[in-house]
Amino acid sequence: MDISIPELGDVDEVRLVRWLVGVGQTVQAGQELAEVEADKAVFVIEAPAAGVVREIISAQGESARPGRVIGRLEVQ
Amino acid sequence: MGAVRSDWLRVRVSPADREGAAVLTRALEEHSLHTVCQSARCPNLPQCWGERTVTFLLLGDVCTRNCRFCAVSTGWPAGRVDCGEPQRVARAARALGLRYVVLTSVDRDDLADGGASQFAAAVRAVRELSPDAGVEVLIPDYRREPLAELLSAGPTVVGHNMETVRRLTPAVRDRRASYAGSLEVLAEIKQHSPTQPTKSSLLLGMGEESGEVEEALEDLRAANVDIVVLGQYLRPTPQQLPVSRYALPAEFEALAMRARAMGFRGVVAAPLARTSYRAARAYSELQ
Structure with missing residues (x-):
């Protein structure tokens, strides 16, 4: 599932201030x-479902447009 | 140099908010409608839209005035009016099942009546298709015939914003707006329709002193305004006025108590409070 x-x-654009989770972390x-x-x-972006963070695509400090996928979650 | 933003201006965006907002976005696109939520880049958008609370922006998205705190585009639409807009607003409100509809507009100094007849048409259209819904309007500085035309449509609440204190008004609002003129708008509503609930908003963080906020609240009470909203000014883009300071949540709580003691029947005071934020709840305080 996309984050x-x-x-x-x-x-038009936001700045990714920080990730509050890391790759491999289980989230609720x-x-x-x-x-x-x-x-x-x-x-603050909340997890759409319980799962494991599988990928972080955008790094802290990067700018991104609304709608852009910045990470991926494996739903469990 | 602006103030440093504070931690309490942190907005959680839940998956449910995003789903609700997506439904609303589709409906707005389908009916070709504008909202002030989008134009003002309002931080409450995810939560409000998630709860299906929306403030429609009538008369296009180009304003004839240029207030220094506002991100809405300035221009001169040369008398163009979308006559189908009131019906589309009403159809969208019905399709979304809105129980409390808030209508505002850009300023239209290019129109003889400032667009008051469009407001009136929209209020009537919403009432026809959603008879049980409340219809709140947040209007430009209408006086005399245009104001009477608007009031004849029977809006639930009529709002007109002071935005800031007396001393800062010339530096903050367009030169065609004035502190005294806005108080006169609010007073004239009550003279015309004594039982019509009225509302106004002040933004903190534009350089005002606390005594000046108190004076503005007293002036609004003297104009018999029923509901007051106090919120934190937030700069929408780097092109607008910088934020002079971030008022503490405790200051909003103290101002809310003061406003209630002055006799306001509805008070909404919080960093992210805006005129239409929790509008249905503020109106319900009057009942």
Whole structure:
């Protein structure tokens, strides 16, 4: 399952502030995975399901457009 | 140099919020509608849309005014009005099952009535298709006939925002707006329709002093405003005014207590509070 940047209205780009989990880590549904920053606020991406983080695609500090896949989760 | 953003401006985006927002996005695209949630890059968008709370932006997405805190595009639409927009708003509200609809608009100084008739048409259209829904409007500085036209449609709540304190208004809002003029709009609503619930918002973090916020609240009470909203100013893009400071959550709590003591019947005060944030709940406080 993809971990992606949420749609945030007319926000064109956000900065990936930090990952709160690492590759291989087991996470619960709703667990905080990553923080992204727009001009007005920091948004926290929650796990869409319980599983294991299999891949981190975008690194901390990178800029990304809403909708972009930044990591992958193997649902369990 | 702006202030450093604080930890409490951290917004959790749940999978349910994202699913709800996706449904709303599709409906808005299908009906070719704009929202202030998107244009203002509002940080509450995921949560509000997840709960199917949305503020429709009438009369296009180009504003004739240029307030220094706002990211909506400025231009001169030269009298163009989308006559089908009120019906599309009403159809979208019904399709989404909205129980409380909030309508706002860009300023339209290019129109003789400022677009008041479009607001009135939208309120009537929503009422016709969703008779049980509340319809709140957040309006530009309408006076006299345009204001009367809007009020004749019977909105549930009429909002008009002060945005900031008296001293900062010329530096923050467009030159055609004024502190005294906005108070007159709010007072005139009550003169025209004494039982019409009214609402206004102030943003903190634009350089105001605490005594000036108190003065603004007193001025709003003197205009018989029922609901006041206090929120943190957040710069939408680097092109707008920098944030002068981030008010502590405790300051919002203290201001909320003060506002209630002054006699406001509805108070929404929190860093991420916006005029339409929890609008249905704020209105329910009046009941």
